[in-house]
Amino acid sequence: MNLPGARLAAVCGRNEARTAAFAAEYGARPYTDLAAALNNPEVQAVILCTPHPLHAQDAVQAARAGKHILVEKPLAVSLGDADRMIAAAREAGVKLGVVSQRRLYEPVQRVKAAILAGKVGRPMLGTLSLLGWRGPEYYAMDAWRGTWAGEGGGVLVNQAVHGLDLLQWFMGPLVEVSGAWANLNHPGIEVEDTAVATLRFAGGALGSVVVSNSQNPGLWGRIHVHGENGASVGVQTDGGSSFVAGVTQAVEPPVNDLWTVPGEAHLLPIWQAEDRERATRLDVMTHYHRLQIEDFAAAIRGDREPLVPGEEGRRTVELIEAIYRAGREHRVVPLPLGG
Template structure:
């Protein structure tokens, strides 16, 4: 029998509980350590899910085989590079980094060390999200031509003040695009292919006293295959209206999903395919009050668990995980171009990092 894989978590904030719980429940995995700069947070996580609470500097004394990096965005690079230096596989929370050069270094360090690097985009594991990908793969949609993304959420000022790193561009890497909409940017490029040019405008409508980053953004995206997309994202809504993505292909068919309320499993709300057409609305039961971050993370936990289980299997099978560091760098390249366009006031090219990082 294969020995249990030894797992660890570094960064014991809100989302870390989803990682620790998944490792705790997975057969053949032992959670051995929880590390944080705040000993109390590490202890609280270890008390709930097992393992020892340790200082970050002592994490590798416990010989993990793989580690989840759940630190704030600016600390992802250092944590991933350290794991690679110890020969440990890494599953990093989204976005992979704030800067493209950091993502490049992370990918190359893991390649050089012969360890797997995965990035957490758990919404890809929704059945509805996979059904759309299948409709592209099996020809139902044909070539993707048009997409529309809307991320229309609520955050109050306490969200930014509770974790001050979120309130600066250097900390969060941006506002609503980097922290919330990045999940849908990942789905967008998964469906539409390689983005090549964007036009974007930022605004801060509701949270100017709490953050220097945007709370609202609108954009258009052009893809290498000729497709086009529109994007709107905001955390200035009260109540929030959730998220959606729709894709139209060269066959004329359109499919889409909606996530409402935020964190709930998305369902197919549009399946405009001849002979199988159906449609629905996420608001059929009316609007609901905004839910807190703990509830959102809790509702997403089953899909964290699915991606974490897939990553563990990839490590055991010595293969790439479903979302690699290279794949996640593509969504970061799109983010980078969106921020650049908002700053310059003109269309900007999307960096071609997927070509610069050898496969």
């Protein structure tokens, strides 16, 4: 796995045979001990793909070893863990980023650009709807899945995290959250498979979140932004998202599914055709990850912030924690969160 100006030097995993096979495929050194891998002078940065509750301890260990850190989503499973990671990276003078590759989707970039250009005026309402499917075989793959101790949560932490990141990226900072969550259709797991929330943003705008893992086949993941001038823009990030034979699959590629900006509505079918054609040439599941890893490597070389720094990953952790707190305590939760 070679990128411009970077190469895979080491692989660390718990399963010795699988780790060795993967490392051999890419010409890297295999390790089963993180400390030993971090002691390799060739290693300058790490990508953490461990179970969610391990992110904090692994990131702090990597930072103290002087390694830059890119963490798979979510950044952490608690605000305290996120803060420890950010502080450790800052103290060590290393970069900390979180994988949010969907920000690089072309339809997502169009929505963000339209908002920044004032094409919808001030955003007034933002909605996130994610209706997918994760069946028993998904949760049976690993013992940590579907548990509070091993996964840190359910649909909010694992599947909706991308949409929650994008919704805040489009709409801005939050000031209060209310919500409810439950396990309605997966008796074999501990965590929630369904959640709803209402949001209030700093500028006065409102938002809604409706997410579930119980639609079979999966339906969609959509984020829509409605502005004060009456214009609306939106993106479908997931089209029929499901987990089949160990792989996340989608029937539709990412596309803009809503666009009523004056003078631009005619562009919607043109963009959709472009995005669908692009998906025939690219593997959507890997291409945008690669772009974000390339950005992270460039951030290290250029001594700049990565595409999604740890502080922005923290915002999503805070929102998820606020929804959990609102559901447990049956109240509106103000942000920023206290202890």
